[in-house]
Amino acid sequence: MQERPKRNAISLGVNNKMKAAARGLSCVVVALVLLSAISCARQDATPAQQNPNNWWKNAVIYEIYPRSFQDSNADGIGDLNGITSRLDYLQGLGIDAIWLTPIYPSPQVDFGYDISDYDNIDPQYGTLADFDRLVAEAKKRNIGVIMDLVLNHTSDKHPWFKESASSRTNSKADWYMWRDPKMVDGHREPPNNWLSVFGHSAWQWDPVRQQYYYHRFYIQQPDLNWSNPEVRKAMYDVERFWIQHGAAGFRLDAITALFEDPSDTDEPYVLGPDGKPKINVYGDKEVDSSKTDNLPEVHDVLRELRQVADQTQGHKVVLIGETYLRSVDDLRKMYGPHDDELDLPMDMQVGFPPYGVTLASVDWFRQRINEAETGIGGEMPLFVFDNHDNPRWDRWVTSDHKDDVGRVIATVLFASRDTAMMYYGDEIGMATTPPTRKEDVKDPIGITGWPKQKGRDGERTPMQWNDGADAGFSPAGVKTWLPIPPSYSTINVTSEQNEQDSMLHWYQQIIALKKQDPALHDGAETMLNTGDGHVLSWLRKSDNGEAVVVACNFSDQPQTVSFDLSGQGIHGTNVKTLMKTPGATDPASLGSIQLGAFGVYIGQVQ
Numbered sequence: 249m250q251e252r253p254k255r256n257a258i259s260l261g262v263n264n265k266m267k268a269a270a271r272g273l274s275c276v277v278v279a280l281v282l283l284s285a286i287s288c289a290r291q292d293a294t295p296a297q298q299n300p301n302n303w304w305k306n307a308v309i310y311e312i313y314p315r316s317f318q319d320s321n322a323d324g325i326g327d328l329n330g331i332t333s334r335l336d337y338l339q340g341l342g343i344d345a346i347w348l349t350p351i352y353p354s355p356q357v358d359f360g361y362d363i364s365d366y367d368n369i370d371p372q373y374g375t376l377a378d379f380d381r382l383v384a385e386a387k388k389r390n391i392g393v394i395m396d397l398v399l400n401h402t403s404d405k406h407p408w409f410k411e412s413a414s415s416r417t418n419s420k421a422d423w424y425m426w427r428d429p430k431m432v433d434g435h436r437e438p439p440n441n442w443l444s445v446f447g448h449s450a451w452q453w454d455p456v457r458q459q460y461y462y463h464r465f466y467i468q469q470p471d472l473n474w475s476n477p478e479v480r481k482a483m484y485d486v487e488r489f490w491i492q493h494g495a496a497g498f499r500l501d502a503i504t505a506l507f508e509d510p511s512d513t514d515e516p517y518v519l520g521p522d523g524k525p526k527i528n529v530y531g532d533k534e535v536d537s538s539k540t541d542n543l544p545e546v547h548d549v550l551r552e553l554r555q556v557a558d559q560t561q562g563h564k565v566v567l568i569g570e571t572y573l574r575s576v577d578d579l580r581k582m583y584g585p586h587d588d589e590l591d592l593p594m595d596m597q598v599g600f601p602p603y604g605v606t607l608a609s610v611d612w613f614r615q616r617i618n619e620a621e622t623g624i625g626g627e628m629p630l631f632v633f634d635n636h637d638n639p640r641w642d643r644w645v646t647s648d649h650k651d652d653v654g655r656v657i658a659t660v661l662f663a664s665r666d667t668a669m670m671y672y673g674d675e676i677g678m679a680t681t682p683p684t685r686k687e688d689v690k691d692p693i694g695i696t697g698w699p700k701q702k703g704r705d706g707e708r709t710p711m712q713w714n715d716g717a718d719a720g721f722s723p724a725g726v727k728t729w730l731p732i733p734p735s736y737s738t739i740n741v742t743s744e745q746n747e748q749d750s751m752l753h754w755y756q757q758i759i760a761l762k763k764q765d766p767a768l769h770d771g772a773e774t775m776l777n778t779g780d781g782h783v784l785s786w787l788r789k790s791d792n793g794e795a796v797v798v799a800c801n802f803s804d805q806p807q808t809v810s811f812d813l814s815g816q817g818i819h820g821t822n823v824k825t826l827m828k829t830p831g832a833t834d835p836a837s838l839g840s841i842q843l844g845a846f847g848v849y850i851g852q853v854q
């Protein structure tokens with residue numbers, strides 16, 4: 249998890265319900281035409297679907313936070329049968345795979361990232377049979393199911409940890425990171441200054457073993473000792489188990505954190521401009537993670553995980569990494585020197601940039617996207633702009649143009665040469681809705697860090713399906729595990745299906761283009777007009793010579809762009825509109841394309 253960006257003031261640019269009702273009929277017709285065009289297009293297998301080994305390339309992956317997607321049994325918590333019931337919707341959106349955050353049995357301290365049994369399903373979410381049915385139903389719709397594999401740590405309630413903590417001599421004594429205390433003036437202290445990502449020392453005293461154990465995350469999430477071959481074997485068995493149950497791949501949680509420097513020495517402090525250690529939101533002196541993150545041994549494990557995945561017959565098991573890395577060079581290494589590690593390390597540098605980068609930083613985005621396209625040795629980038637750990641896309645909004653900004657972000661995500669990872673609710677413009685009172689917070693870091701750190705509840709609120717009570721997430725009247733944001737009355741799937749210019753239709757159209765248009769599917773990408781300080785423009789060019797220009801206005805003022813593509817070997821000067829933001833007119837030629845505030849234009853060069 250990266251340091252959380254400051255939240256921007258959220259202005260909910262909601263649409264007026266009355267207006268929508270008045271336009272109802274014509275919009276329904278438009279929507280039906282659009283949807284049938286999209287579903288007709290989907291009957292032809294996309295290039296990736298034609299090659300089962302490449303299904304994940306240029307694909308669209310949809311992250312589901314299962315607690316918050318669809319409740320099928322009226323307990324206020326989303327579940328697997330709920331997800332299965334929404335597969336037709338996901339198919340209509342054009343999704344290739346869903347990634348489920350952890351659904352294994354868990355005390356739910358970190359909402360599933362504290363696993364107490366790797367080979368089963370938490371009863372809150374259903375059963376193994378429900379999982380098998382989900383996989384089978386998803387497969388019928390060409391949708392893969394990607395599991396979240398948490399390898400760095402288990403729950404402290406996992407039998408492995410319970411045994412490990414019971415003595416210094418048991419058979420699992422060395423499965424976790426146990427250390428003797430440092431004695432200072434006769435007092436016991438943690439072995440060093442390493443910090444938990446969730447605040448305070450990463451070391452917890454255990455009175456039975458009379459030792460500390462290391463936990464990079466919550467105290468209830470002890471780190472496994474990955475230098476122990478038995479731990480590795482146990483986890484590779486888990487990988488096999490879920491492949492046998494039909495998993496299309498794994499998202500490897502906290503994968504860069506598997507190893508710690510055996511010297512156990514302090515990490516350097518991160519200094520602020522005054523030369524003193526920076527203080528984080530929990531009040532700790534920040535350390536630089538150089539001894540606890542991205543150590544070289546991680547690559548050995550990635551290769552071993554890859555070997556297990558590649559033993560599968562019939563379908564390619566994709567390995568995705570949660571990789572918050574500092575440079576493109578580090579990102580490139582995650583693919584492995586011989587393409588033998590991760591398929592898709594997440595590029596968190598474009599979507600979650602350092603504090604201070606805003607949409608006004610067009611040059612920054614241009615440089616970063618260009619690096620991602622050119623600096624990873626021709627591999628497939630995986631762009632991500634949203635997930636369950638960070639404020640949603642509306643963190644970019646600083647003006648009244650909320651939906652327009654949403655379209656810009658979606659365009660960068662889907663019109664780039666990448667595999668695109670989106671987060672449930674992005675497609676309808678669901679915004680971050682953080683708790684307003686400490687007593688309502690569910691995510692423990694929101695309690696420890698309140699009020700500076702409000703936790704991650706704001707990006708995990710229930711999916712807004714319709715404008716009925718409980719937004720169609722739970723049956724009306726059920727108390728949902730997190731409150732339904734008030735915006736549900738207008739920002740919801742049903743209303744947006746009936747509205748021509750909705751965010752949902754933008755997503756459906758641009759995803760359909762990504763899949764069907766050869767240039768936008770896997771065409772080469774070149775940045776255009778690189779001196780422009782307001783508009784990010786790029787060219788996609790397919791092997792068969794089709795060329796598409798994309799222009800995104802990153803400013804709140806109208807802009808005009810013109811393109812001369814002769815330097816790219818393209819001599820056409822006319823352009824046929826593929827997509828444009830509501831209200832924009834079709835340009836006469838590449839010589840003058842008008843963009844409104846945060847306007848987008850995508851056109852095929854003729």
Ligand code: NOJ
Pocket residue numbers: 249358361398465501502570636637
């Ligand atoms: C990253 C996950 O995305 C986050 O939600 C979790 O808290 C930590 N890893 C610990 O597993």
